[in-house]
Amino acid sequence: TRDKRTTADHLAKYEAMFTLPPRRMQTLVKTMEETFHKGLQKDGETVPMIPTFVFGYAGGAEIGEYLALDLGGTNLRVCLVTLKGQGKFEIKQTKYKLTDEQKQDDGRKLFDFCAECLASFITDDLGRTSEDQALPLSFTFSYPCTQSRIDHAELIRWAKGFGAPNVEGHDVAAIFAESLAKFNVPIKLTSIISDTTGTLIASNYVDPSTKIGVIFGTGCNAAYMETVGNIPKMKHLGMPDDQEMAISCEWGAFDSFVPQHLPRTKYDVIIDETSNKPGEQVFEKMIAGLYLGEVFRLVLAEMVDAGDLFLGQNTSKLEKAYALDTAFLSLMESDPTDELLTVIGIFSYFFGIETTLEERQFCRSLAKLIGTRAARLGACGLAAIVSKKGYLDKGCSIGADGSLYGKYPGFADRIHEGLIDIFGEAGRQVLRRSVMHLTKVLG
Numbered sequence: 001t002r003d004k005r006t007t008a009d010h011l012a013k014y015e016a017m018f019t020l021p022p023r024r025m026q027t028l029v030k031t032m033e034e035t036f037h038k039g040l041q042k043d044g045e046t047v048p049m050i051p052t053f054v055f056g057y058a059g060g061a062e063i064g065e066y067l068a069l070d071l072g073g074t075n076l077r078v079c080l081v082t083l084k085g086q087g088k089f090e091i092k093q094t095k096y097k098l099t100d101e102q103k104q105d106d107g108r109k110l111f112d113f114c115a116e117c118l119a120s121f122i123t124d125d126l127g128r129t130s131e132d133q134a135l136p137l138s139f140t141f142s143y144p145c146t147q148s149r150i151d152h153a154e155l156i157r158w159a160k161g162f163g164a165p166n167v168e169g170h171d172v173a174a175i176f177a178e179s180l181a182k183f184n185v186p187i188k189l190t191s192i193i194s195d196t197t198g199t200l201i202a203s204n205y206v207d208p209s210t211k212i213g214v215i216f217g218t219g220c221n222a223a224y225m226e227t228v229g230n231i232p233k234m235k236h237l238g239m240p241d242d243q244e245m246a247i248s249c250e251w252g253a254f255d256s257f258v259p260q261h262l263p264r265t266k267y268d269v270i271i272d273e274t275s276n277k278p279g280e281q282v283f284e285k286m287i288a289g290l291y292l293g294e295v296f297r298l299v300l301a302e303m304v305d306a307g308d309l310f311l312g313q314n315t316s317k318l319e320k321a322y323a324l325d326t327a328f329l330s331l332m333e334s335d336p337t338d339e340l341l342t343v344i345g346i347f348s349y350f351f352g353i354e355t356t357l358e359e360r361q362f363c364r365s366l367a368k369l370i371g372t373r374a375a376r377l378g379a380c381g382l383a384a385i386v387s388k389k390g391y392l393d394k395g396c397s398i399g400a401d402g403s404l405y406g407k408y409p410g411f412a413d414r415i416h417e418g419l420i421d422i423f424g425e426a427g428r429q430v431l432r433r434s435v436m437h438l439t440k441v442l443g
């Protein structure tokens with residue numbers, strides 16, 4: 001039938017658009033490696049390669065109670081972590097959802113909310129009073145910040161859809177400390193780190209072969225351990241060359257402002273141009289959980305407009321930007337039935353659209369293309385670090401976390417296949433799955 005031919009034709013077109021062949025990946029890896037190198041040379045580079053002032057790994061013998069507060073992008077998590085030594089720990093966690101308004105409202109209100117959640121966690125969940133000894137708190141704040149100390153972090157720019165005014169250019173620790181004082185929260189803010197650095201250190205605490213921490217969540221970024229001798233922009237501090245320092249790459253910014261290396265589709269361009277930060281975080285916008293559902297939705301919307309999909313149906317619910325979460329792509333891909341009953345359910349329940357089997361098969365294939373491209377782009381970034389640090393010879397583990405990594409079917413396998421496409425069989429050594437981020441283990 002005519003329909004059958006058109007759907008197959010469409011799929012072939014999208015396959016060509018979204019597929020990353022090994023050659024293309026290898027070129028990207030090389031460019032990313034050069035970009036990382038550049039970011040370590042001087043301040044102000046597009047990929048800022050941020051020194052975190054985390055000096056080396058934990059030894060594994062650390063013990064004691066620590067609070068962690070994680071402002072990720074979708075949720076706020078507050079945890080009490082009890083380190084027990086020998087790489088063992090326990091965790092107690094409460095999760096609070098952030099509203100879209102909170103992401104755009106004045107920054108002080110956002111940090112007041114964090115302080116309030118922390119206060120309620122300490123008193124209600126832990127049953128502690130302000131007379132108890134102040135617990136040390138590490139603040140996981142996963143947006144690009146300039147750091148000159150571990151407890152000081154100046155926000156360079158918001159990402160992941162945040163736009164809260166009066167925070168960019170300011171020290172997040174100072175703003176947060178004011179909020180803590182306002183709510184009389186009895187804690188001592190000892191450090192600010194990104195989720196990637198947290199994942200790196202926490203995963204290494206449990207498995208010392210871990211050399212890279214990576215996040216595939218609302219956003220996407222990675223951290224690894226560098227020696228100060230390889231960070232020329234820190235020379236003026238006079239630290240010994242062999243001093244270790246965790247670097248948060250902030251690779252989401254790769255190819256930003258004047259994109260020339262990434263194989264962007266028109267859907268990626270639309271997402272960028274209609275975002276609250278056009279031109280920024282271009283790599284992240286092709287990979288991260290915040291955006292994949294939207295890439296998918298934009299393709300469908302275009303086909304609907306052309307009369308190639310959901311003919312005669314009211315598609316108004318599907319026409320709303322960001323109406324389709326990346327979690328739906330996961331659900332479609334993991335539908336075990338021949339009839340694709342889950343896909344039927346998603347479209348009829350959430351969008352009021354009845355689908356044909358062919359349309360559902362098309363949707364599932366499209367989700368796979370978009371999810372696979374994300375994993376393979378992520379593999380390119382990881383390969384660039386592996387190659388830069390020479391980890392291929394010895395092999396290493398990568399600590400990975402985030403809902404996209406943890407919940408998208410086959411995401412880890414696709415990264416793995418990507419690494420093999422880049423490095424050949426040697427790529428098999430690299431990625432040992434270890435999902436281990438102290439603040440997210442129960443997430």
Ligand code: ADP
Nearest residue numbers: 072073074217218289290326327330402403407
């Ligand atoms: P954060 O990065 O904000 O700390 P998460 O790691 O939970 O938080 O990531 C949230 C992102 O993960 C959201 O953008 C959401 O779309 C995506 N997500 C949530 N559930 C799933 C799922 N089942 N499959 C794929 N992506 C998911």
